[in-house]
Amino acid sequence: MISFTEENYLKALLRISFDSGETGVGTNELAMNLGVKPATANDMLKRLRDKALVDFEKYKKITLTIAGKKIATEVIRKHRLWETFLYEKLEFSWDEVHDVAEQLEHIQSTKLIDKLEKFLDYPAFDPHGDPIPSKGGELTKQFRKTLLDIPVGQLCKMVAVKDNSSAFLQYVVKVGLGINNEIYVQSRQEYDALMVIEVNGVASSVSEKFAENIYVV
Amino acid sequence: MISFTEENYLKALLRISFDSGETGVGTNELAMNLGVKPATANDMLKRLRDKALVDFEKYKKITLTIAGKKIATEVIRKHRLWETFLYEKLEFSWDEVHDVAEQLEHIQSTKLIDKLEKFLDYPAFDPHGDPIPSKGGELTKQFRKTLLDIPVGQLCKMVAVKDNSSAFLQYVVKVGLGINNEIYVQSRQEYDALMVIEVNGVASSVSEKFAENIYVV
DNA sequence: TAAATTTGTTAGGTTAATCTAACTTAATTA
DNA sequence: TAATTAAGTTAGATTAACCTAACAAATTTA
Incomplete structure (x- = not known):
């Protein structure tokens, strides 16, 4: 065990x-x-x-090892399925799901997680936009642009975050950002990459560290 | 903690x-x-x-102590809410819910359990017929007859079980019994209280130990 | 390349939760 | 009530998961 x-x-x-x-x-x-x-x-x-x-x-x-990777992937699968459950069924907000899922991911019951997956209708992504490995599957790598890669004057859409800490997520919410929100890049400071972005008509300054944790398309 | x-x-x-x-x-x-x-x-x-x-x-x-009782009641509340979730939403069978709920009951998150309760629409009883304590509430005592109390020739209805072990529950299922099933008491041996009962037209012999773990009305 | 720094390891200690074996107190029974 | 049995306690060990302090290896830099 x-x-x-x-x-x-x-x-x-x-x-x-x-x-x-x-x-x-x-x-x-x-x-x-x-x-x-x-x-x-x-x-x-x-x-x-x-x-x-x-x-x-x-x-x-x-x-x-192969065995170790399999277990690790399974834990991540459980984590992301639970996050989806909390977000979609229990009305948890986007930035609250992570900490509870940290606990739920350790529940040992293959039946439970398979039934949960079915109940959620086999979701492919969790509320943060991260892919949910399928049963016995692998963690797939996806090419992902961050806000840092968007040039000045361009519009993009937030699809996920890299950092899942609630400190970061609460900051994201404070800036008025959420999944699928559009972001317009107004300007960028060459020296420290500080950017001014506009979300729903409201402009905010964000740091390089912030920008590299926001995935966009 | x-x-x-x-x-x-x-x-x-x-x-x-x-x-x-x-x-x-x-x-x-x-x-x-x-x-x-x-x-x-x-x-x-x-x-x-x-x-x-x-x-x-x-x-x-x-x-x-008061504090100890409060924690214990809260754990039982969580256990029974999770059992209800597994049974009603995830299609777990009646005899499978207990073991998984033993794990889930220890998840620490007030918000989680309150949201879960709401999601289940504030159930009063778990799948075994046991009452679910309300938030901050007490474990309520209910008068409960067992199969052992039913005289020969009488009909009764199973409403819950006392023993929640999967060994016992699987045995219950094997006899053809489930929540809300009617039981007719055909005969009883004076010596060892061995009874013959009829469920859905099928007769079975059950021991005293079995009978005292079946709650009926 | 020698010195300094970073990275990784070992040794020895702590706490929670378990055990066995030996012991003490309480309850039962002859 | 004295002896036996049952119930409860103590002492000493073990294992997992953590720590600090001291040391060793590897890497970077002057």
Whole structure:
């Protein structure tokens, strides 16, 4: 049996390597991501290696094994299905779903998640626009432009966010932004990439960090 | 913060004292109920006492404090709401809901459970016929007859079960019984209370233990 | 390339939740 | 009521998941 904590380590490994585009993940990077000390992560990695869920040699980068990747993908699948449930059926707002889904993703019941998926009518994307892996499927990579890639004077539409923290999401809401909203790029400062955008007729200044976390088409 | 395990201890204490009709619960009884050794339960009880969730003196019976009872009731509320969700929305069968609800009941989010309750349209009873406590409410005692109380030659209707284990529930299903089914009591053995009952035209022999776990009207 | 910095590991310790084995107190029964 | 049995407790161990402090390896930079 696999514990909540182990599932979280595997999920973090998959997400980090997916986001960075590289196969291997470093111990410190992983630890920081999970909010634990490197020593703790190192201990856990040894246990995950014993269970044949990660490949990991002393002082080298960590990669998931096939088995580890499968579990991690399944956790992400559950997370995104639960987010969809909370958003569509329980009227949770867009920025509230993540934290509750962090808990729900660890419920162990294949039947539950399959039935939930059916109940939601097999959704392909979660409320943040991220793709939901199918049963036994893979996490698919999609080409995604961020607000940072949009030139001045152009109009685009927000489809998802990269950062799922509620701190960020609440900021997004404050700027008046939501899924499928149109964004007009008014201007951009060369020096620090500070942009002025217009959403529903209201102009706001946003930082580079903000812009690179907004996916658009 | 309260752990899953602590919640389970509190829930068991409430359920045992509720079922037995007595205020105090013994250490061994509690331990047996939770599938742990008395020594383990004893350790935990000390911790729960430190947190002011139980009243407990050496060699004496255990009782819940107001705070402890409140948490326990809330866990039972969550459990029963989740059971209702699984049964009504996800097409789980009657005997499958319990085990998954055991996990779901520990999800920490007031908003989640309130929204779930609304989504289910404020149900008063779970799929086993047990009453669902309202928000901040109490576990209500209902007078309940069991199949054991029905005299020979009388017809009754099953409304709930006492034992929620899937072993028992699967047995119930095998006998052809379900919620709201009519039961006719054909005969009863004086010696061991073995009864012959008829459900939907099919006769079966059931033990005393079986009969006392079936609630009827 | 040698020094400095970053990254990763080890050793030893803590807490929650479990156990076994030995013991004590309470309750039952002869 | 004394002896037996049942119920409850304590002591000492274990495992998972975390920590700090000290150390080692790898990488970067001067």
